[in-house]
Structure formats: C-alpha cells, structure tokens
Amino acid sequence: MNKRLIYILLSLLMFAACRSDKQKEVDFSKEFEVPDSVIYDGELEISEQAMEDIVQNISSPVEIAALIKAVGVPFSKDYLATTNFVDDYNTSFKKAIGLGIFGADLGYQNMYNKTGGVIDYISAIRTLADGIHVGQFFDFSTLKRLATNNQNLDSLMYISVQNFNQMDRYLRENNRSNLSSLIVAGVWIESIYLLGEVIKEAPNAELSEKIGEQKIILSNLMLLLKNYERDPSIKKLIDDLSEIQEIYKDVTITYEKGEPEAIEQDGMLIIIQNDKQYIEISNETLFQIIDKTAKVRNNIIQL
Amino acid sequence: MRNIYIIYALFAIILLGNSNKLSAQSGQELVDICGMIAGDATYLKDFPIKLDAAKVGEEQAKARHSLVLSKNTQYRFSICNSKDYPGEAIIQLYDNNRLLGTNYIVATGKSYPSFDFKCTSTGVYHIFISFKEGEQGLAVALLSFVKRL
Numbered sequence: 001m002n003k004r005l006i007y008i009l010l011s012l013l014m015f016a017a018c019r020s021d022k023q024k025e026v027d028f029s030k031e032f033e034v035p036d037s038v039i040y041d042g043e044l045e046i047s048e049q050a051m052e053d054i055v056q057n058i059s060s061p062v063e064i065a066a067l068i069k070a071v072g073v074p075f076s077k078d079y080l081a082t083t084n085f086v087d088d089y090n091t092s093f094k095k096a097i098g099l100g101i102f103g104a105d106l107g108y109q110n111m112y113n114k115t116g117g118v119i120d121y122i123s124a125i126r127t128l129a130d131g132i133h134v135g136q137f138f139d140f141s142t143l144k145r146l147a148t149n150n151q152n153l154d155s156l157m158y159i160s161v162q163n164f165n166q167m168d169r170y171l172r173e174n175n176r177s178n179l180s181s182l183i184v185a186g187v188w189i190e191s192i193y194l195l196g197e198v199i200k201e202a203p204n205a206e207l208s209e210k211i212g213e214q215k216i217i218l219s220n221l222m223l224l225l226k227n228y229e230r231d232p233s234i235k236k237l238i239d240d241l242s243e244i245q246e247i248y249k250d251v252t253i254t255y256e257k258g259e260p261e262a263i264e265q266d267g268m269l270i271i272i273q274n275d276k277q278y279i280e281i282s283n284e285t286l287f288q289i290i291d292k293t294a295k296v297r298n299n300i301i302q303l
Numbered sequence: 304m305r306n307i308y309i310i311y312a313l314f315a316i317i318l319l320g321n322s323n324k325l326s327a328q329s330g331q332e333l334v335d336i337c338g339m340i341a342g343d344a345t346y347l348k349d350f351p352i353k354l355d356a357a358k359v360g361e362e363q364a365k366a367r368h369s370l371v372l373s374k375n376t377q378y379r380f381s382i383c384n385s386k387d388y389p390g391e392a393i394i395q396l397y398d399n400n401r402l403l404g405t406n407y408i409v410a411t412g413k414s415y416p417s418f419d420f421k422c423t424s425t426g427v428y429h430i431f432i433s434f435k436e437g438e439q440g441l442a443v444a445l446l447s448f449v450k451r452l
Binding site: 056057058060062063066067070154157158161162165206209210213216217220255258260262268269270271272273274275276277 | 334338343345346347348349368369370371372373374375376396398401403404406408415417418419420421422423424425426427446448450451
C-alpha cells in the first residue's frame with residue numbers, strides 16, 4: 001500500500017518538476033540564433049549606464065499623437081508610411097528603424113481609435129520584429145483580435161506600447177542596443193514627420209513649439225546614435241540628422257526657474273513644476289526642419 | 304516504517320516546491336497591477352526595481368532612471384510593491400539638481416500609491432527609487448501620460 005503511495009507521490013513530484021521547468025524564464029538569446037551582424041561588438045563612446053540615462057522615453061508616439069489629437073486636427077491616413085515594401089527591408093538597420101516608424105504610425109492610429117488599417121501595421125511590425133529576432137515580444141494574435149473586434153482599444157494601446165518597451169529592454173540587455181537606438185530614432189523621425197504634415201495643413205502655434213522643443217530631444221538622440229557611428233548605415237543616418245541639428249541652431253530655448261509646489265486634490269498628490277520654458281522658432285526654420293525630416297523619412301521608407 | 308518517512312519527505316518536497324510558485328508575483332503582474340493604480344492614464348514606461356536590504360550602518364543603494372518629459376504635459380508616476388518582499392518603495396523625481404516631488408511625504412509619514420507631475424519644461428528628468436528603511440524590496444514604477452495641459 002505504502003509502496004503504491006510512494007509511486008504516486010514520485011509521479012506527482014516528477015510532474016511538478018516538469019511544470020516548474022516550463023515556468024522558468026526562457027533565455028531567448030539561446031533559443032534564437034542571432035547573426036553576428038545584428039550584435040554590436042564595437043567600442044561604445046559612452047558607458048552603458050550613461051546610455052540608460054539617455055534612452056528612456058526619448059520619443060513617445062503616444063505623446064505626439066495625443067498632442068495632434070488635442071489640437072483638434074482630424075485623422076488622416078495619408079500621413080502614414082506605406083507598409084507595401086516591408087518584405088524588402090533586408091538589413092537589420094532598415095528593420096529596426098522601420099519598426100520605430102511603424103510603431104509611431106500605430107500609436108497615431110490607436111490614439112484616434114482608427115482600427116481599420118491597424119492590422120497592416122501590426123503585421124508589418126511583426127515581420128520586422130521577427131527579422132531582428134524580437135518577434136517573441138510582440139503579441140500579434142492579441143493585438144490582431146483587439147483590432148479586428150474594434151473593442152477594448154485602451155488595451156490595444158497598452159499592449160502595443162508595452163511590447164515595444166519589452167523589445168527595447170531585451171535589445172539593450174543583450175548587447176544589441178544599436179538596434180534599440182534605431183527603433184527610438186525611427187519613432188522620433190516619424191513623429192516629427194506627422195507633426196510636420198499636420199502643421200502644413202493646419203498651422204498651429206502649439207505644434208510649431210513642439211517641433212522647436214525637439215532641439216533638446218534630438219541632441220539626446222544624437223548622443224545615443226554616435227555610439228555606433230562605425231556602422232556605415234548609422235553613420236549615414238547621423239549625417240542626415242546632423243543637418244537637421246544644424247537647422248536647430250536657429251531655435252532658441254530659454255528658461256525661468258520656479259518653485260515646485262505639491263497639492264492634494266481628491267486624495268491625489270499633484271506636483272506642479274512652475275518652471276517656464278520659452279521656445280523661439282521662426283517660420284522659415286520650422287519649415288526647413290519639417291522638409292529635411294520628411295526627406296530623411298521618405299528615403300528610409302521608399303528603399 | 305521507512306516507507307512512511309519517504310512519504311513524508313516526498314509530501315514536504317512537493318509542498319515546498321510549489322508554495323513559492325503559488326505566491327510569487329511576476330514582474331508582469333506588478334506592471335498590470337500598477338497599470339490599474341494609474342487608472343485611465345495611458346501607459347508609457349515601466350521600471351522594475353529589486354534591491355537588497357541595506358547593510359547595518361550603510362545606506363541602501365537607489366535605482367536611478369533618466370527620462371525625457373515634455374512641457375505642458377501631465378504625467379503620472381505610480382508605484383507597486385511586490386507582496387513577496389517587505390520593502391515599500393519610495394519614488395523621487397528630480398530635474399538636474401532639485402527634488403521636484405516624491406510619493407512619500409516625510410513630514411506627515413504619508414505614502415501615496417501614485418502622484419501626478421505637471422511638467423512645464425521639456426528636458427531630462429531623473430527618478431530615484433529606494434525602499435523605506437532600507438528594507439529588501441521588489442517594485443515596479445510606472446510612467447503614464449494623463450493629459451496635455
């Protein structure tokens with residue numbers, strides 16, 4: 001009788017052991033073979049820690065799209081990058097920067113709850129993410145289901161942004177931060193492109209100021225990219241962005257420090273910064289930035 | 304008699320082996336819980352933090368992250384502690400040299416699960432995360448977008 005019980009318990013133990021093996025974190029770097037060309041093993045100009053400092057939230061598709069929507073400009077699919085040539089994105093450079101561009105377009109569509117064309121974009125993102133071996137972080141089936149059913153659109157935004165964060169974190173933790181930086185650059189370029197297209201159709205002081213304040217963001221992005229300037233494709237991108245940075249020299253940003261204050265409102269703690277930031281950008285400079293960014297972006301997406 | 308000992312031992316192994324898995328919270332669960340604390344704000348970034356307890360006579364290390372925040376935007380910083388560790392996380396927001404806000408008000412001893420930050424100047428900001436009284440802790444801090452101002 002006891003022997004039988006021991007056998008049962010041993011079986012249970014073996015079953016439990018198998019189950020716990022499944023639950024262990026999977027080391028994707030072992031599961032997916034990554035070609036050498038994707039891993040950046042060159043010397044970094046700044047430390048990994050300093051890069052961590054720079055990279056967070058440099059460009060967020062959510063914030064720019066929210067601004068465009070907040071100023072009352074209607075949605076236009078004409079602004080979006082075409083997904084027709086995704087299968088021809090044949091280098092890790094193209095794939096990573098394309099991921100950023102389509103990520104920004106996905107954020108723009110999500111912000112307006114426009115799910116009609118979203119599936120093309122999530123399919124394109126999956127193709128590119130698979131191409132640089134981070135497809136495992138992109139929950140294509142859930143996103144497709146949410147977009148198809150046209151419901152729970154907050155979840156669509158939440159999951160897609162989180163998936164991008166997971167890809168970004170994984171790339172940085174696995175010595176592939178060159179690709180993570182390119183994704184960030186792609187999001188930034190497409191966000192400025194979207195802003196520019198909207199300004200051309202409906203000039204708006206708030207949107208123009210937003211372009212002006214990108215002087216700060218671009219300088220951080222350049223610091224990030226300059227780490228990888230030995231890569232000829234990234235060097236070319238840096239040269240293009242340097243031309244935009246040159247135009248930004250005519251944008252003046254001044255500050256007036258204020259005292260931050262904390263208030264409690266309905267049980268919620270709110271910190272008000274009270275600093276003032278003034279951004280001066282002429283129309284001529286504004287359109288030079290818009291035109292140059294559009295050229296850089298169109299070169300990337302038209303192959 | 305020997306068989307009974309073996310049975311006890313096997314029971315103990317099975318129970319111990321599974322107890323941690325039943326209670327341990329994953330990082331993803333913490334992010335999801337934190338998302339609920341953030342309410343209807345739109346998720347932007349999450350920062351997982353795990354710190355060991357401070358050694359006697361030493362200050363606990365702080366986790367630091369730098370991030371770009373934009374002018375005329377209201378952000379929400381939410382914090383969610385793992386129930387598997389004793390530490391209660393404190394999040395502090397700095398600009399280049401000043402403390403702008405925190406979820407823990409020392410004067411009153413009151414902690415908030417989140418706080419909003421009305422940003423009036425685009426630039427790089429820094430968040431420092433530590434655990435009260437240097438206890439060991441695991442937490443996730445979440446940055447969300449509330450609205451344009």
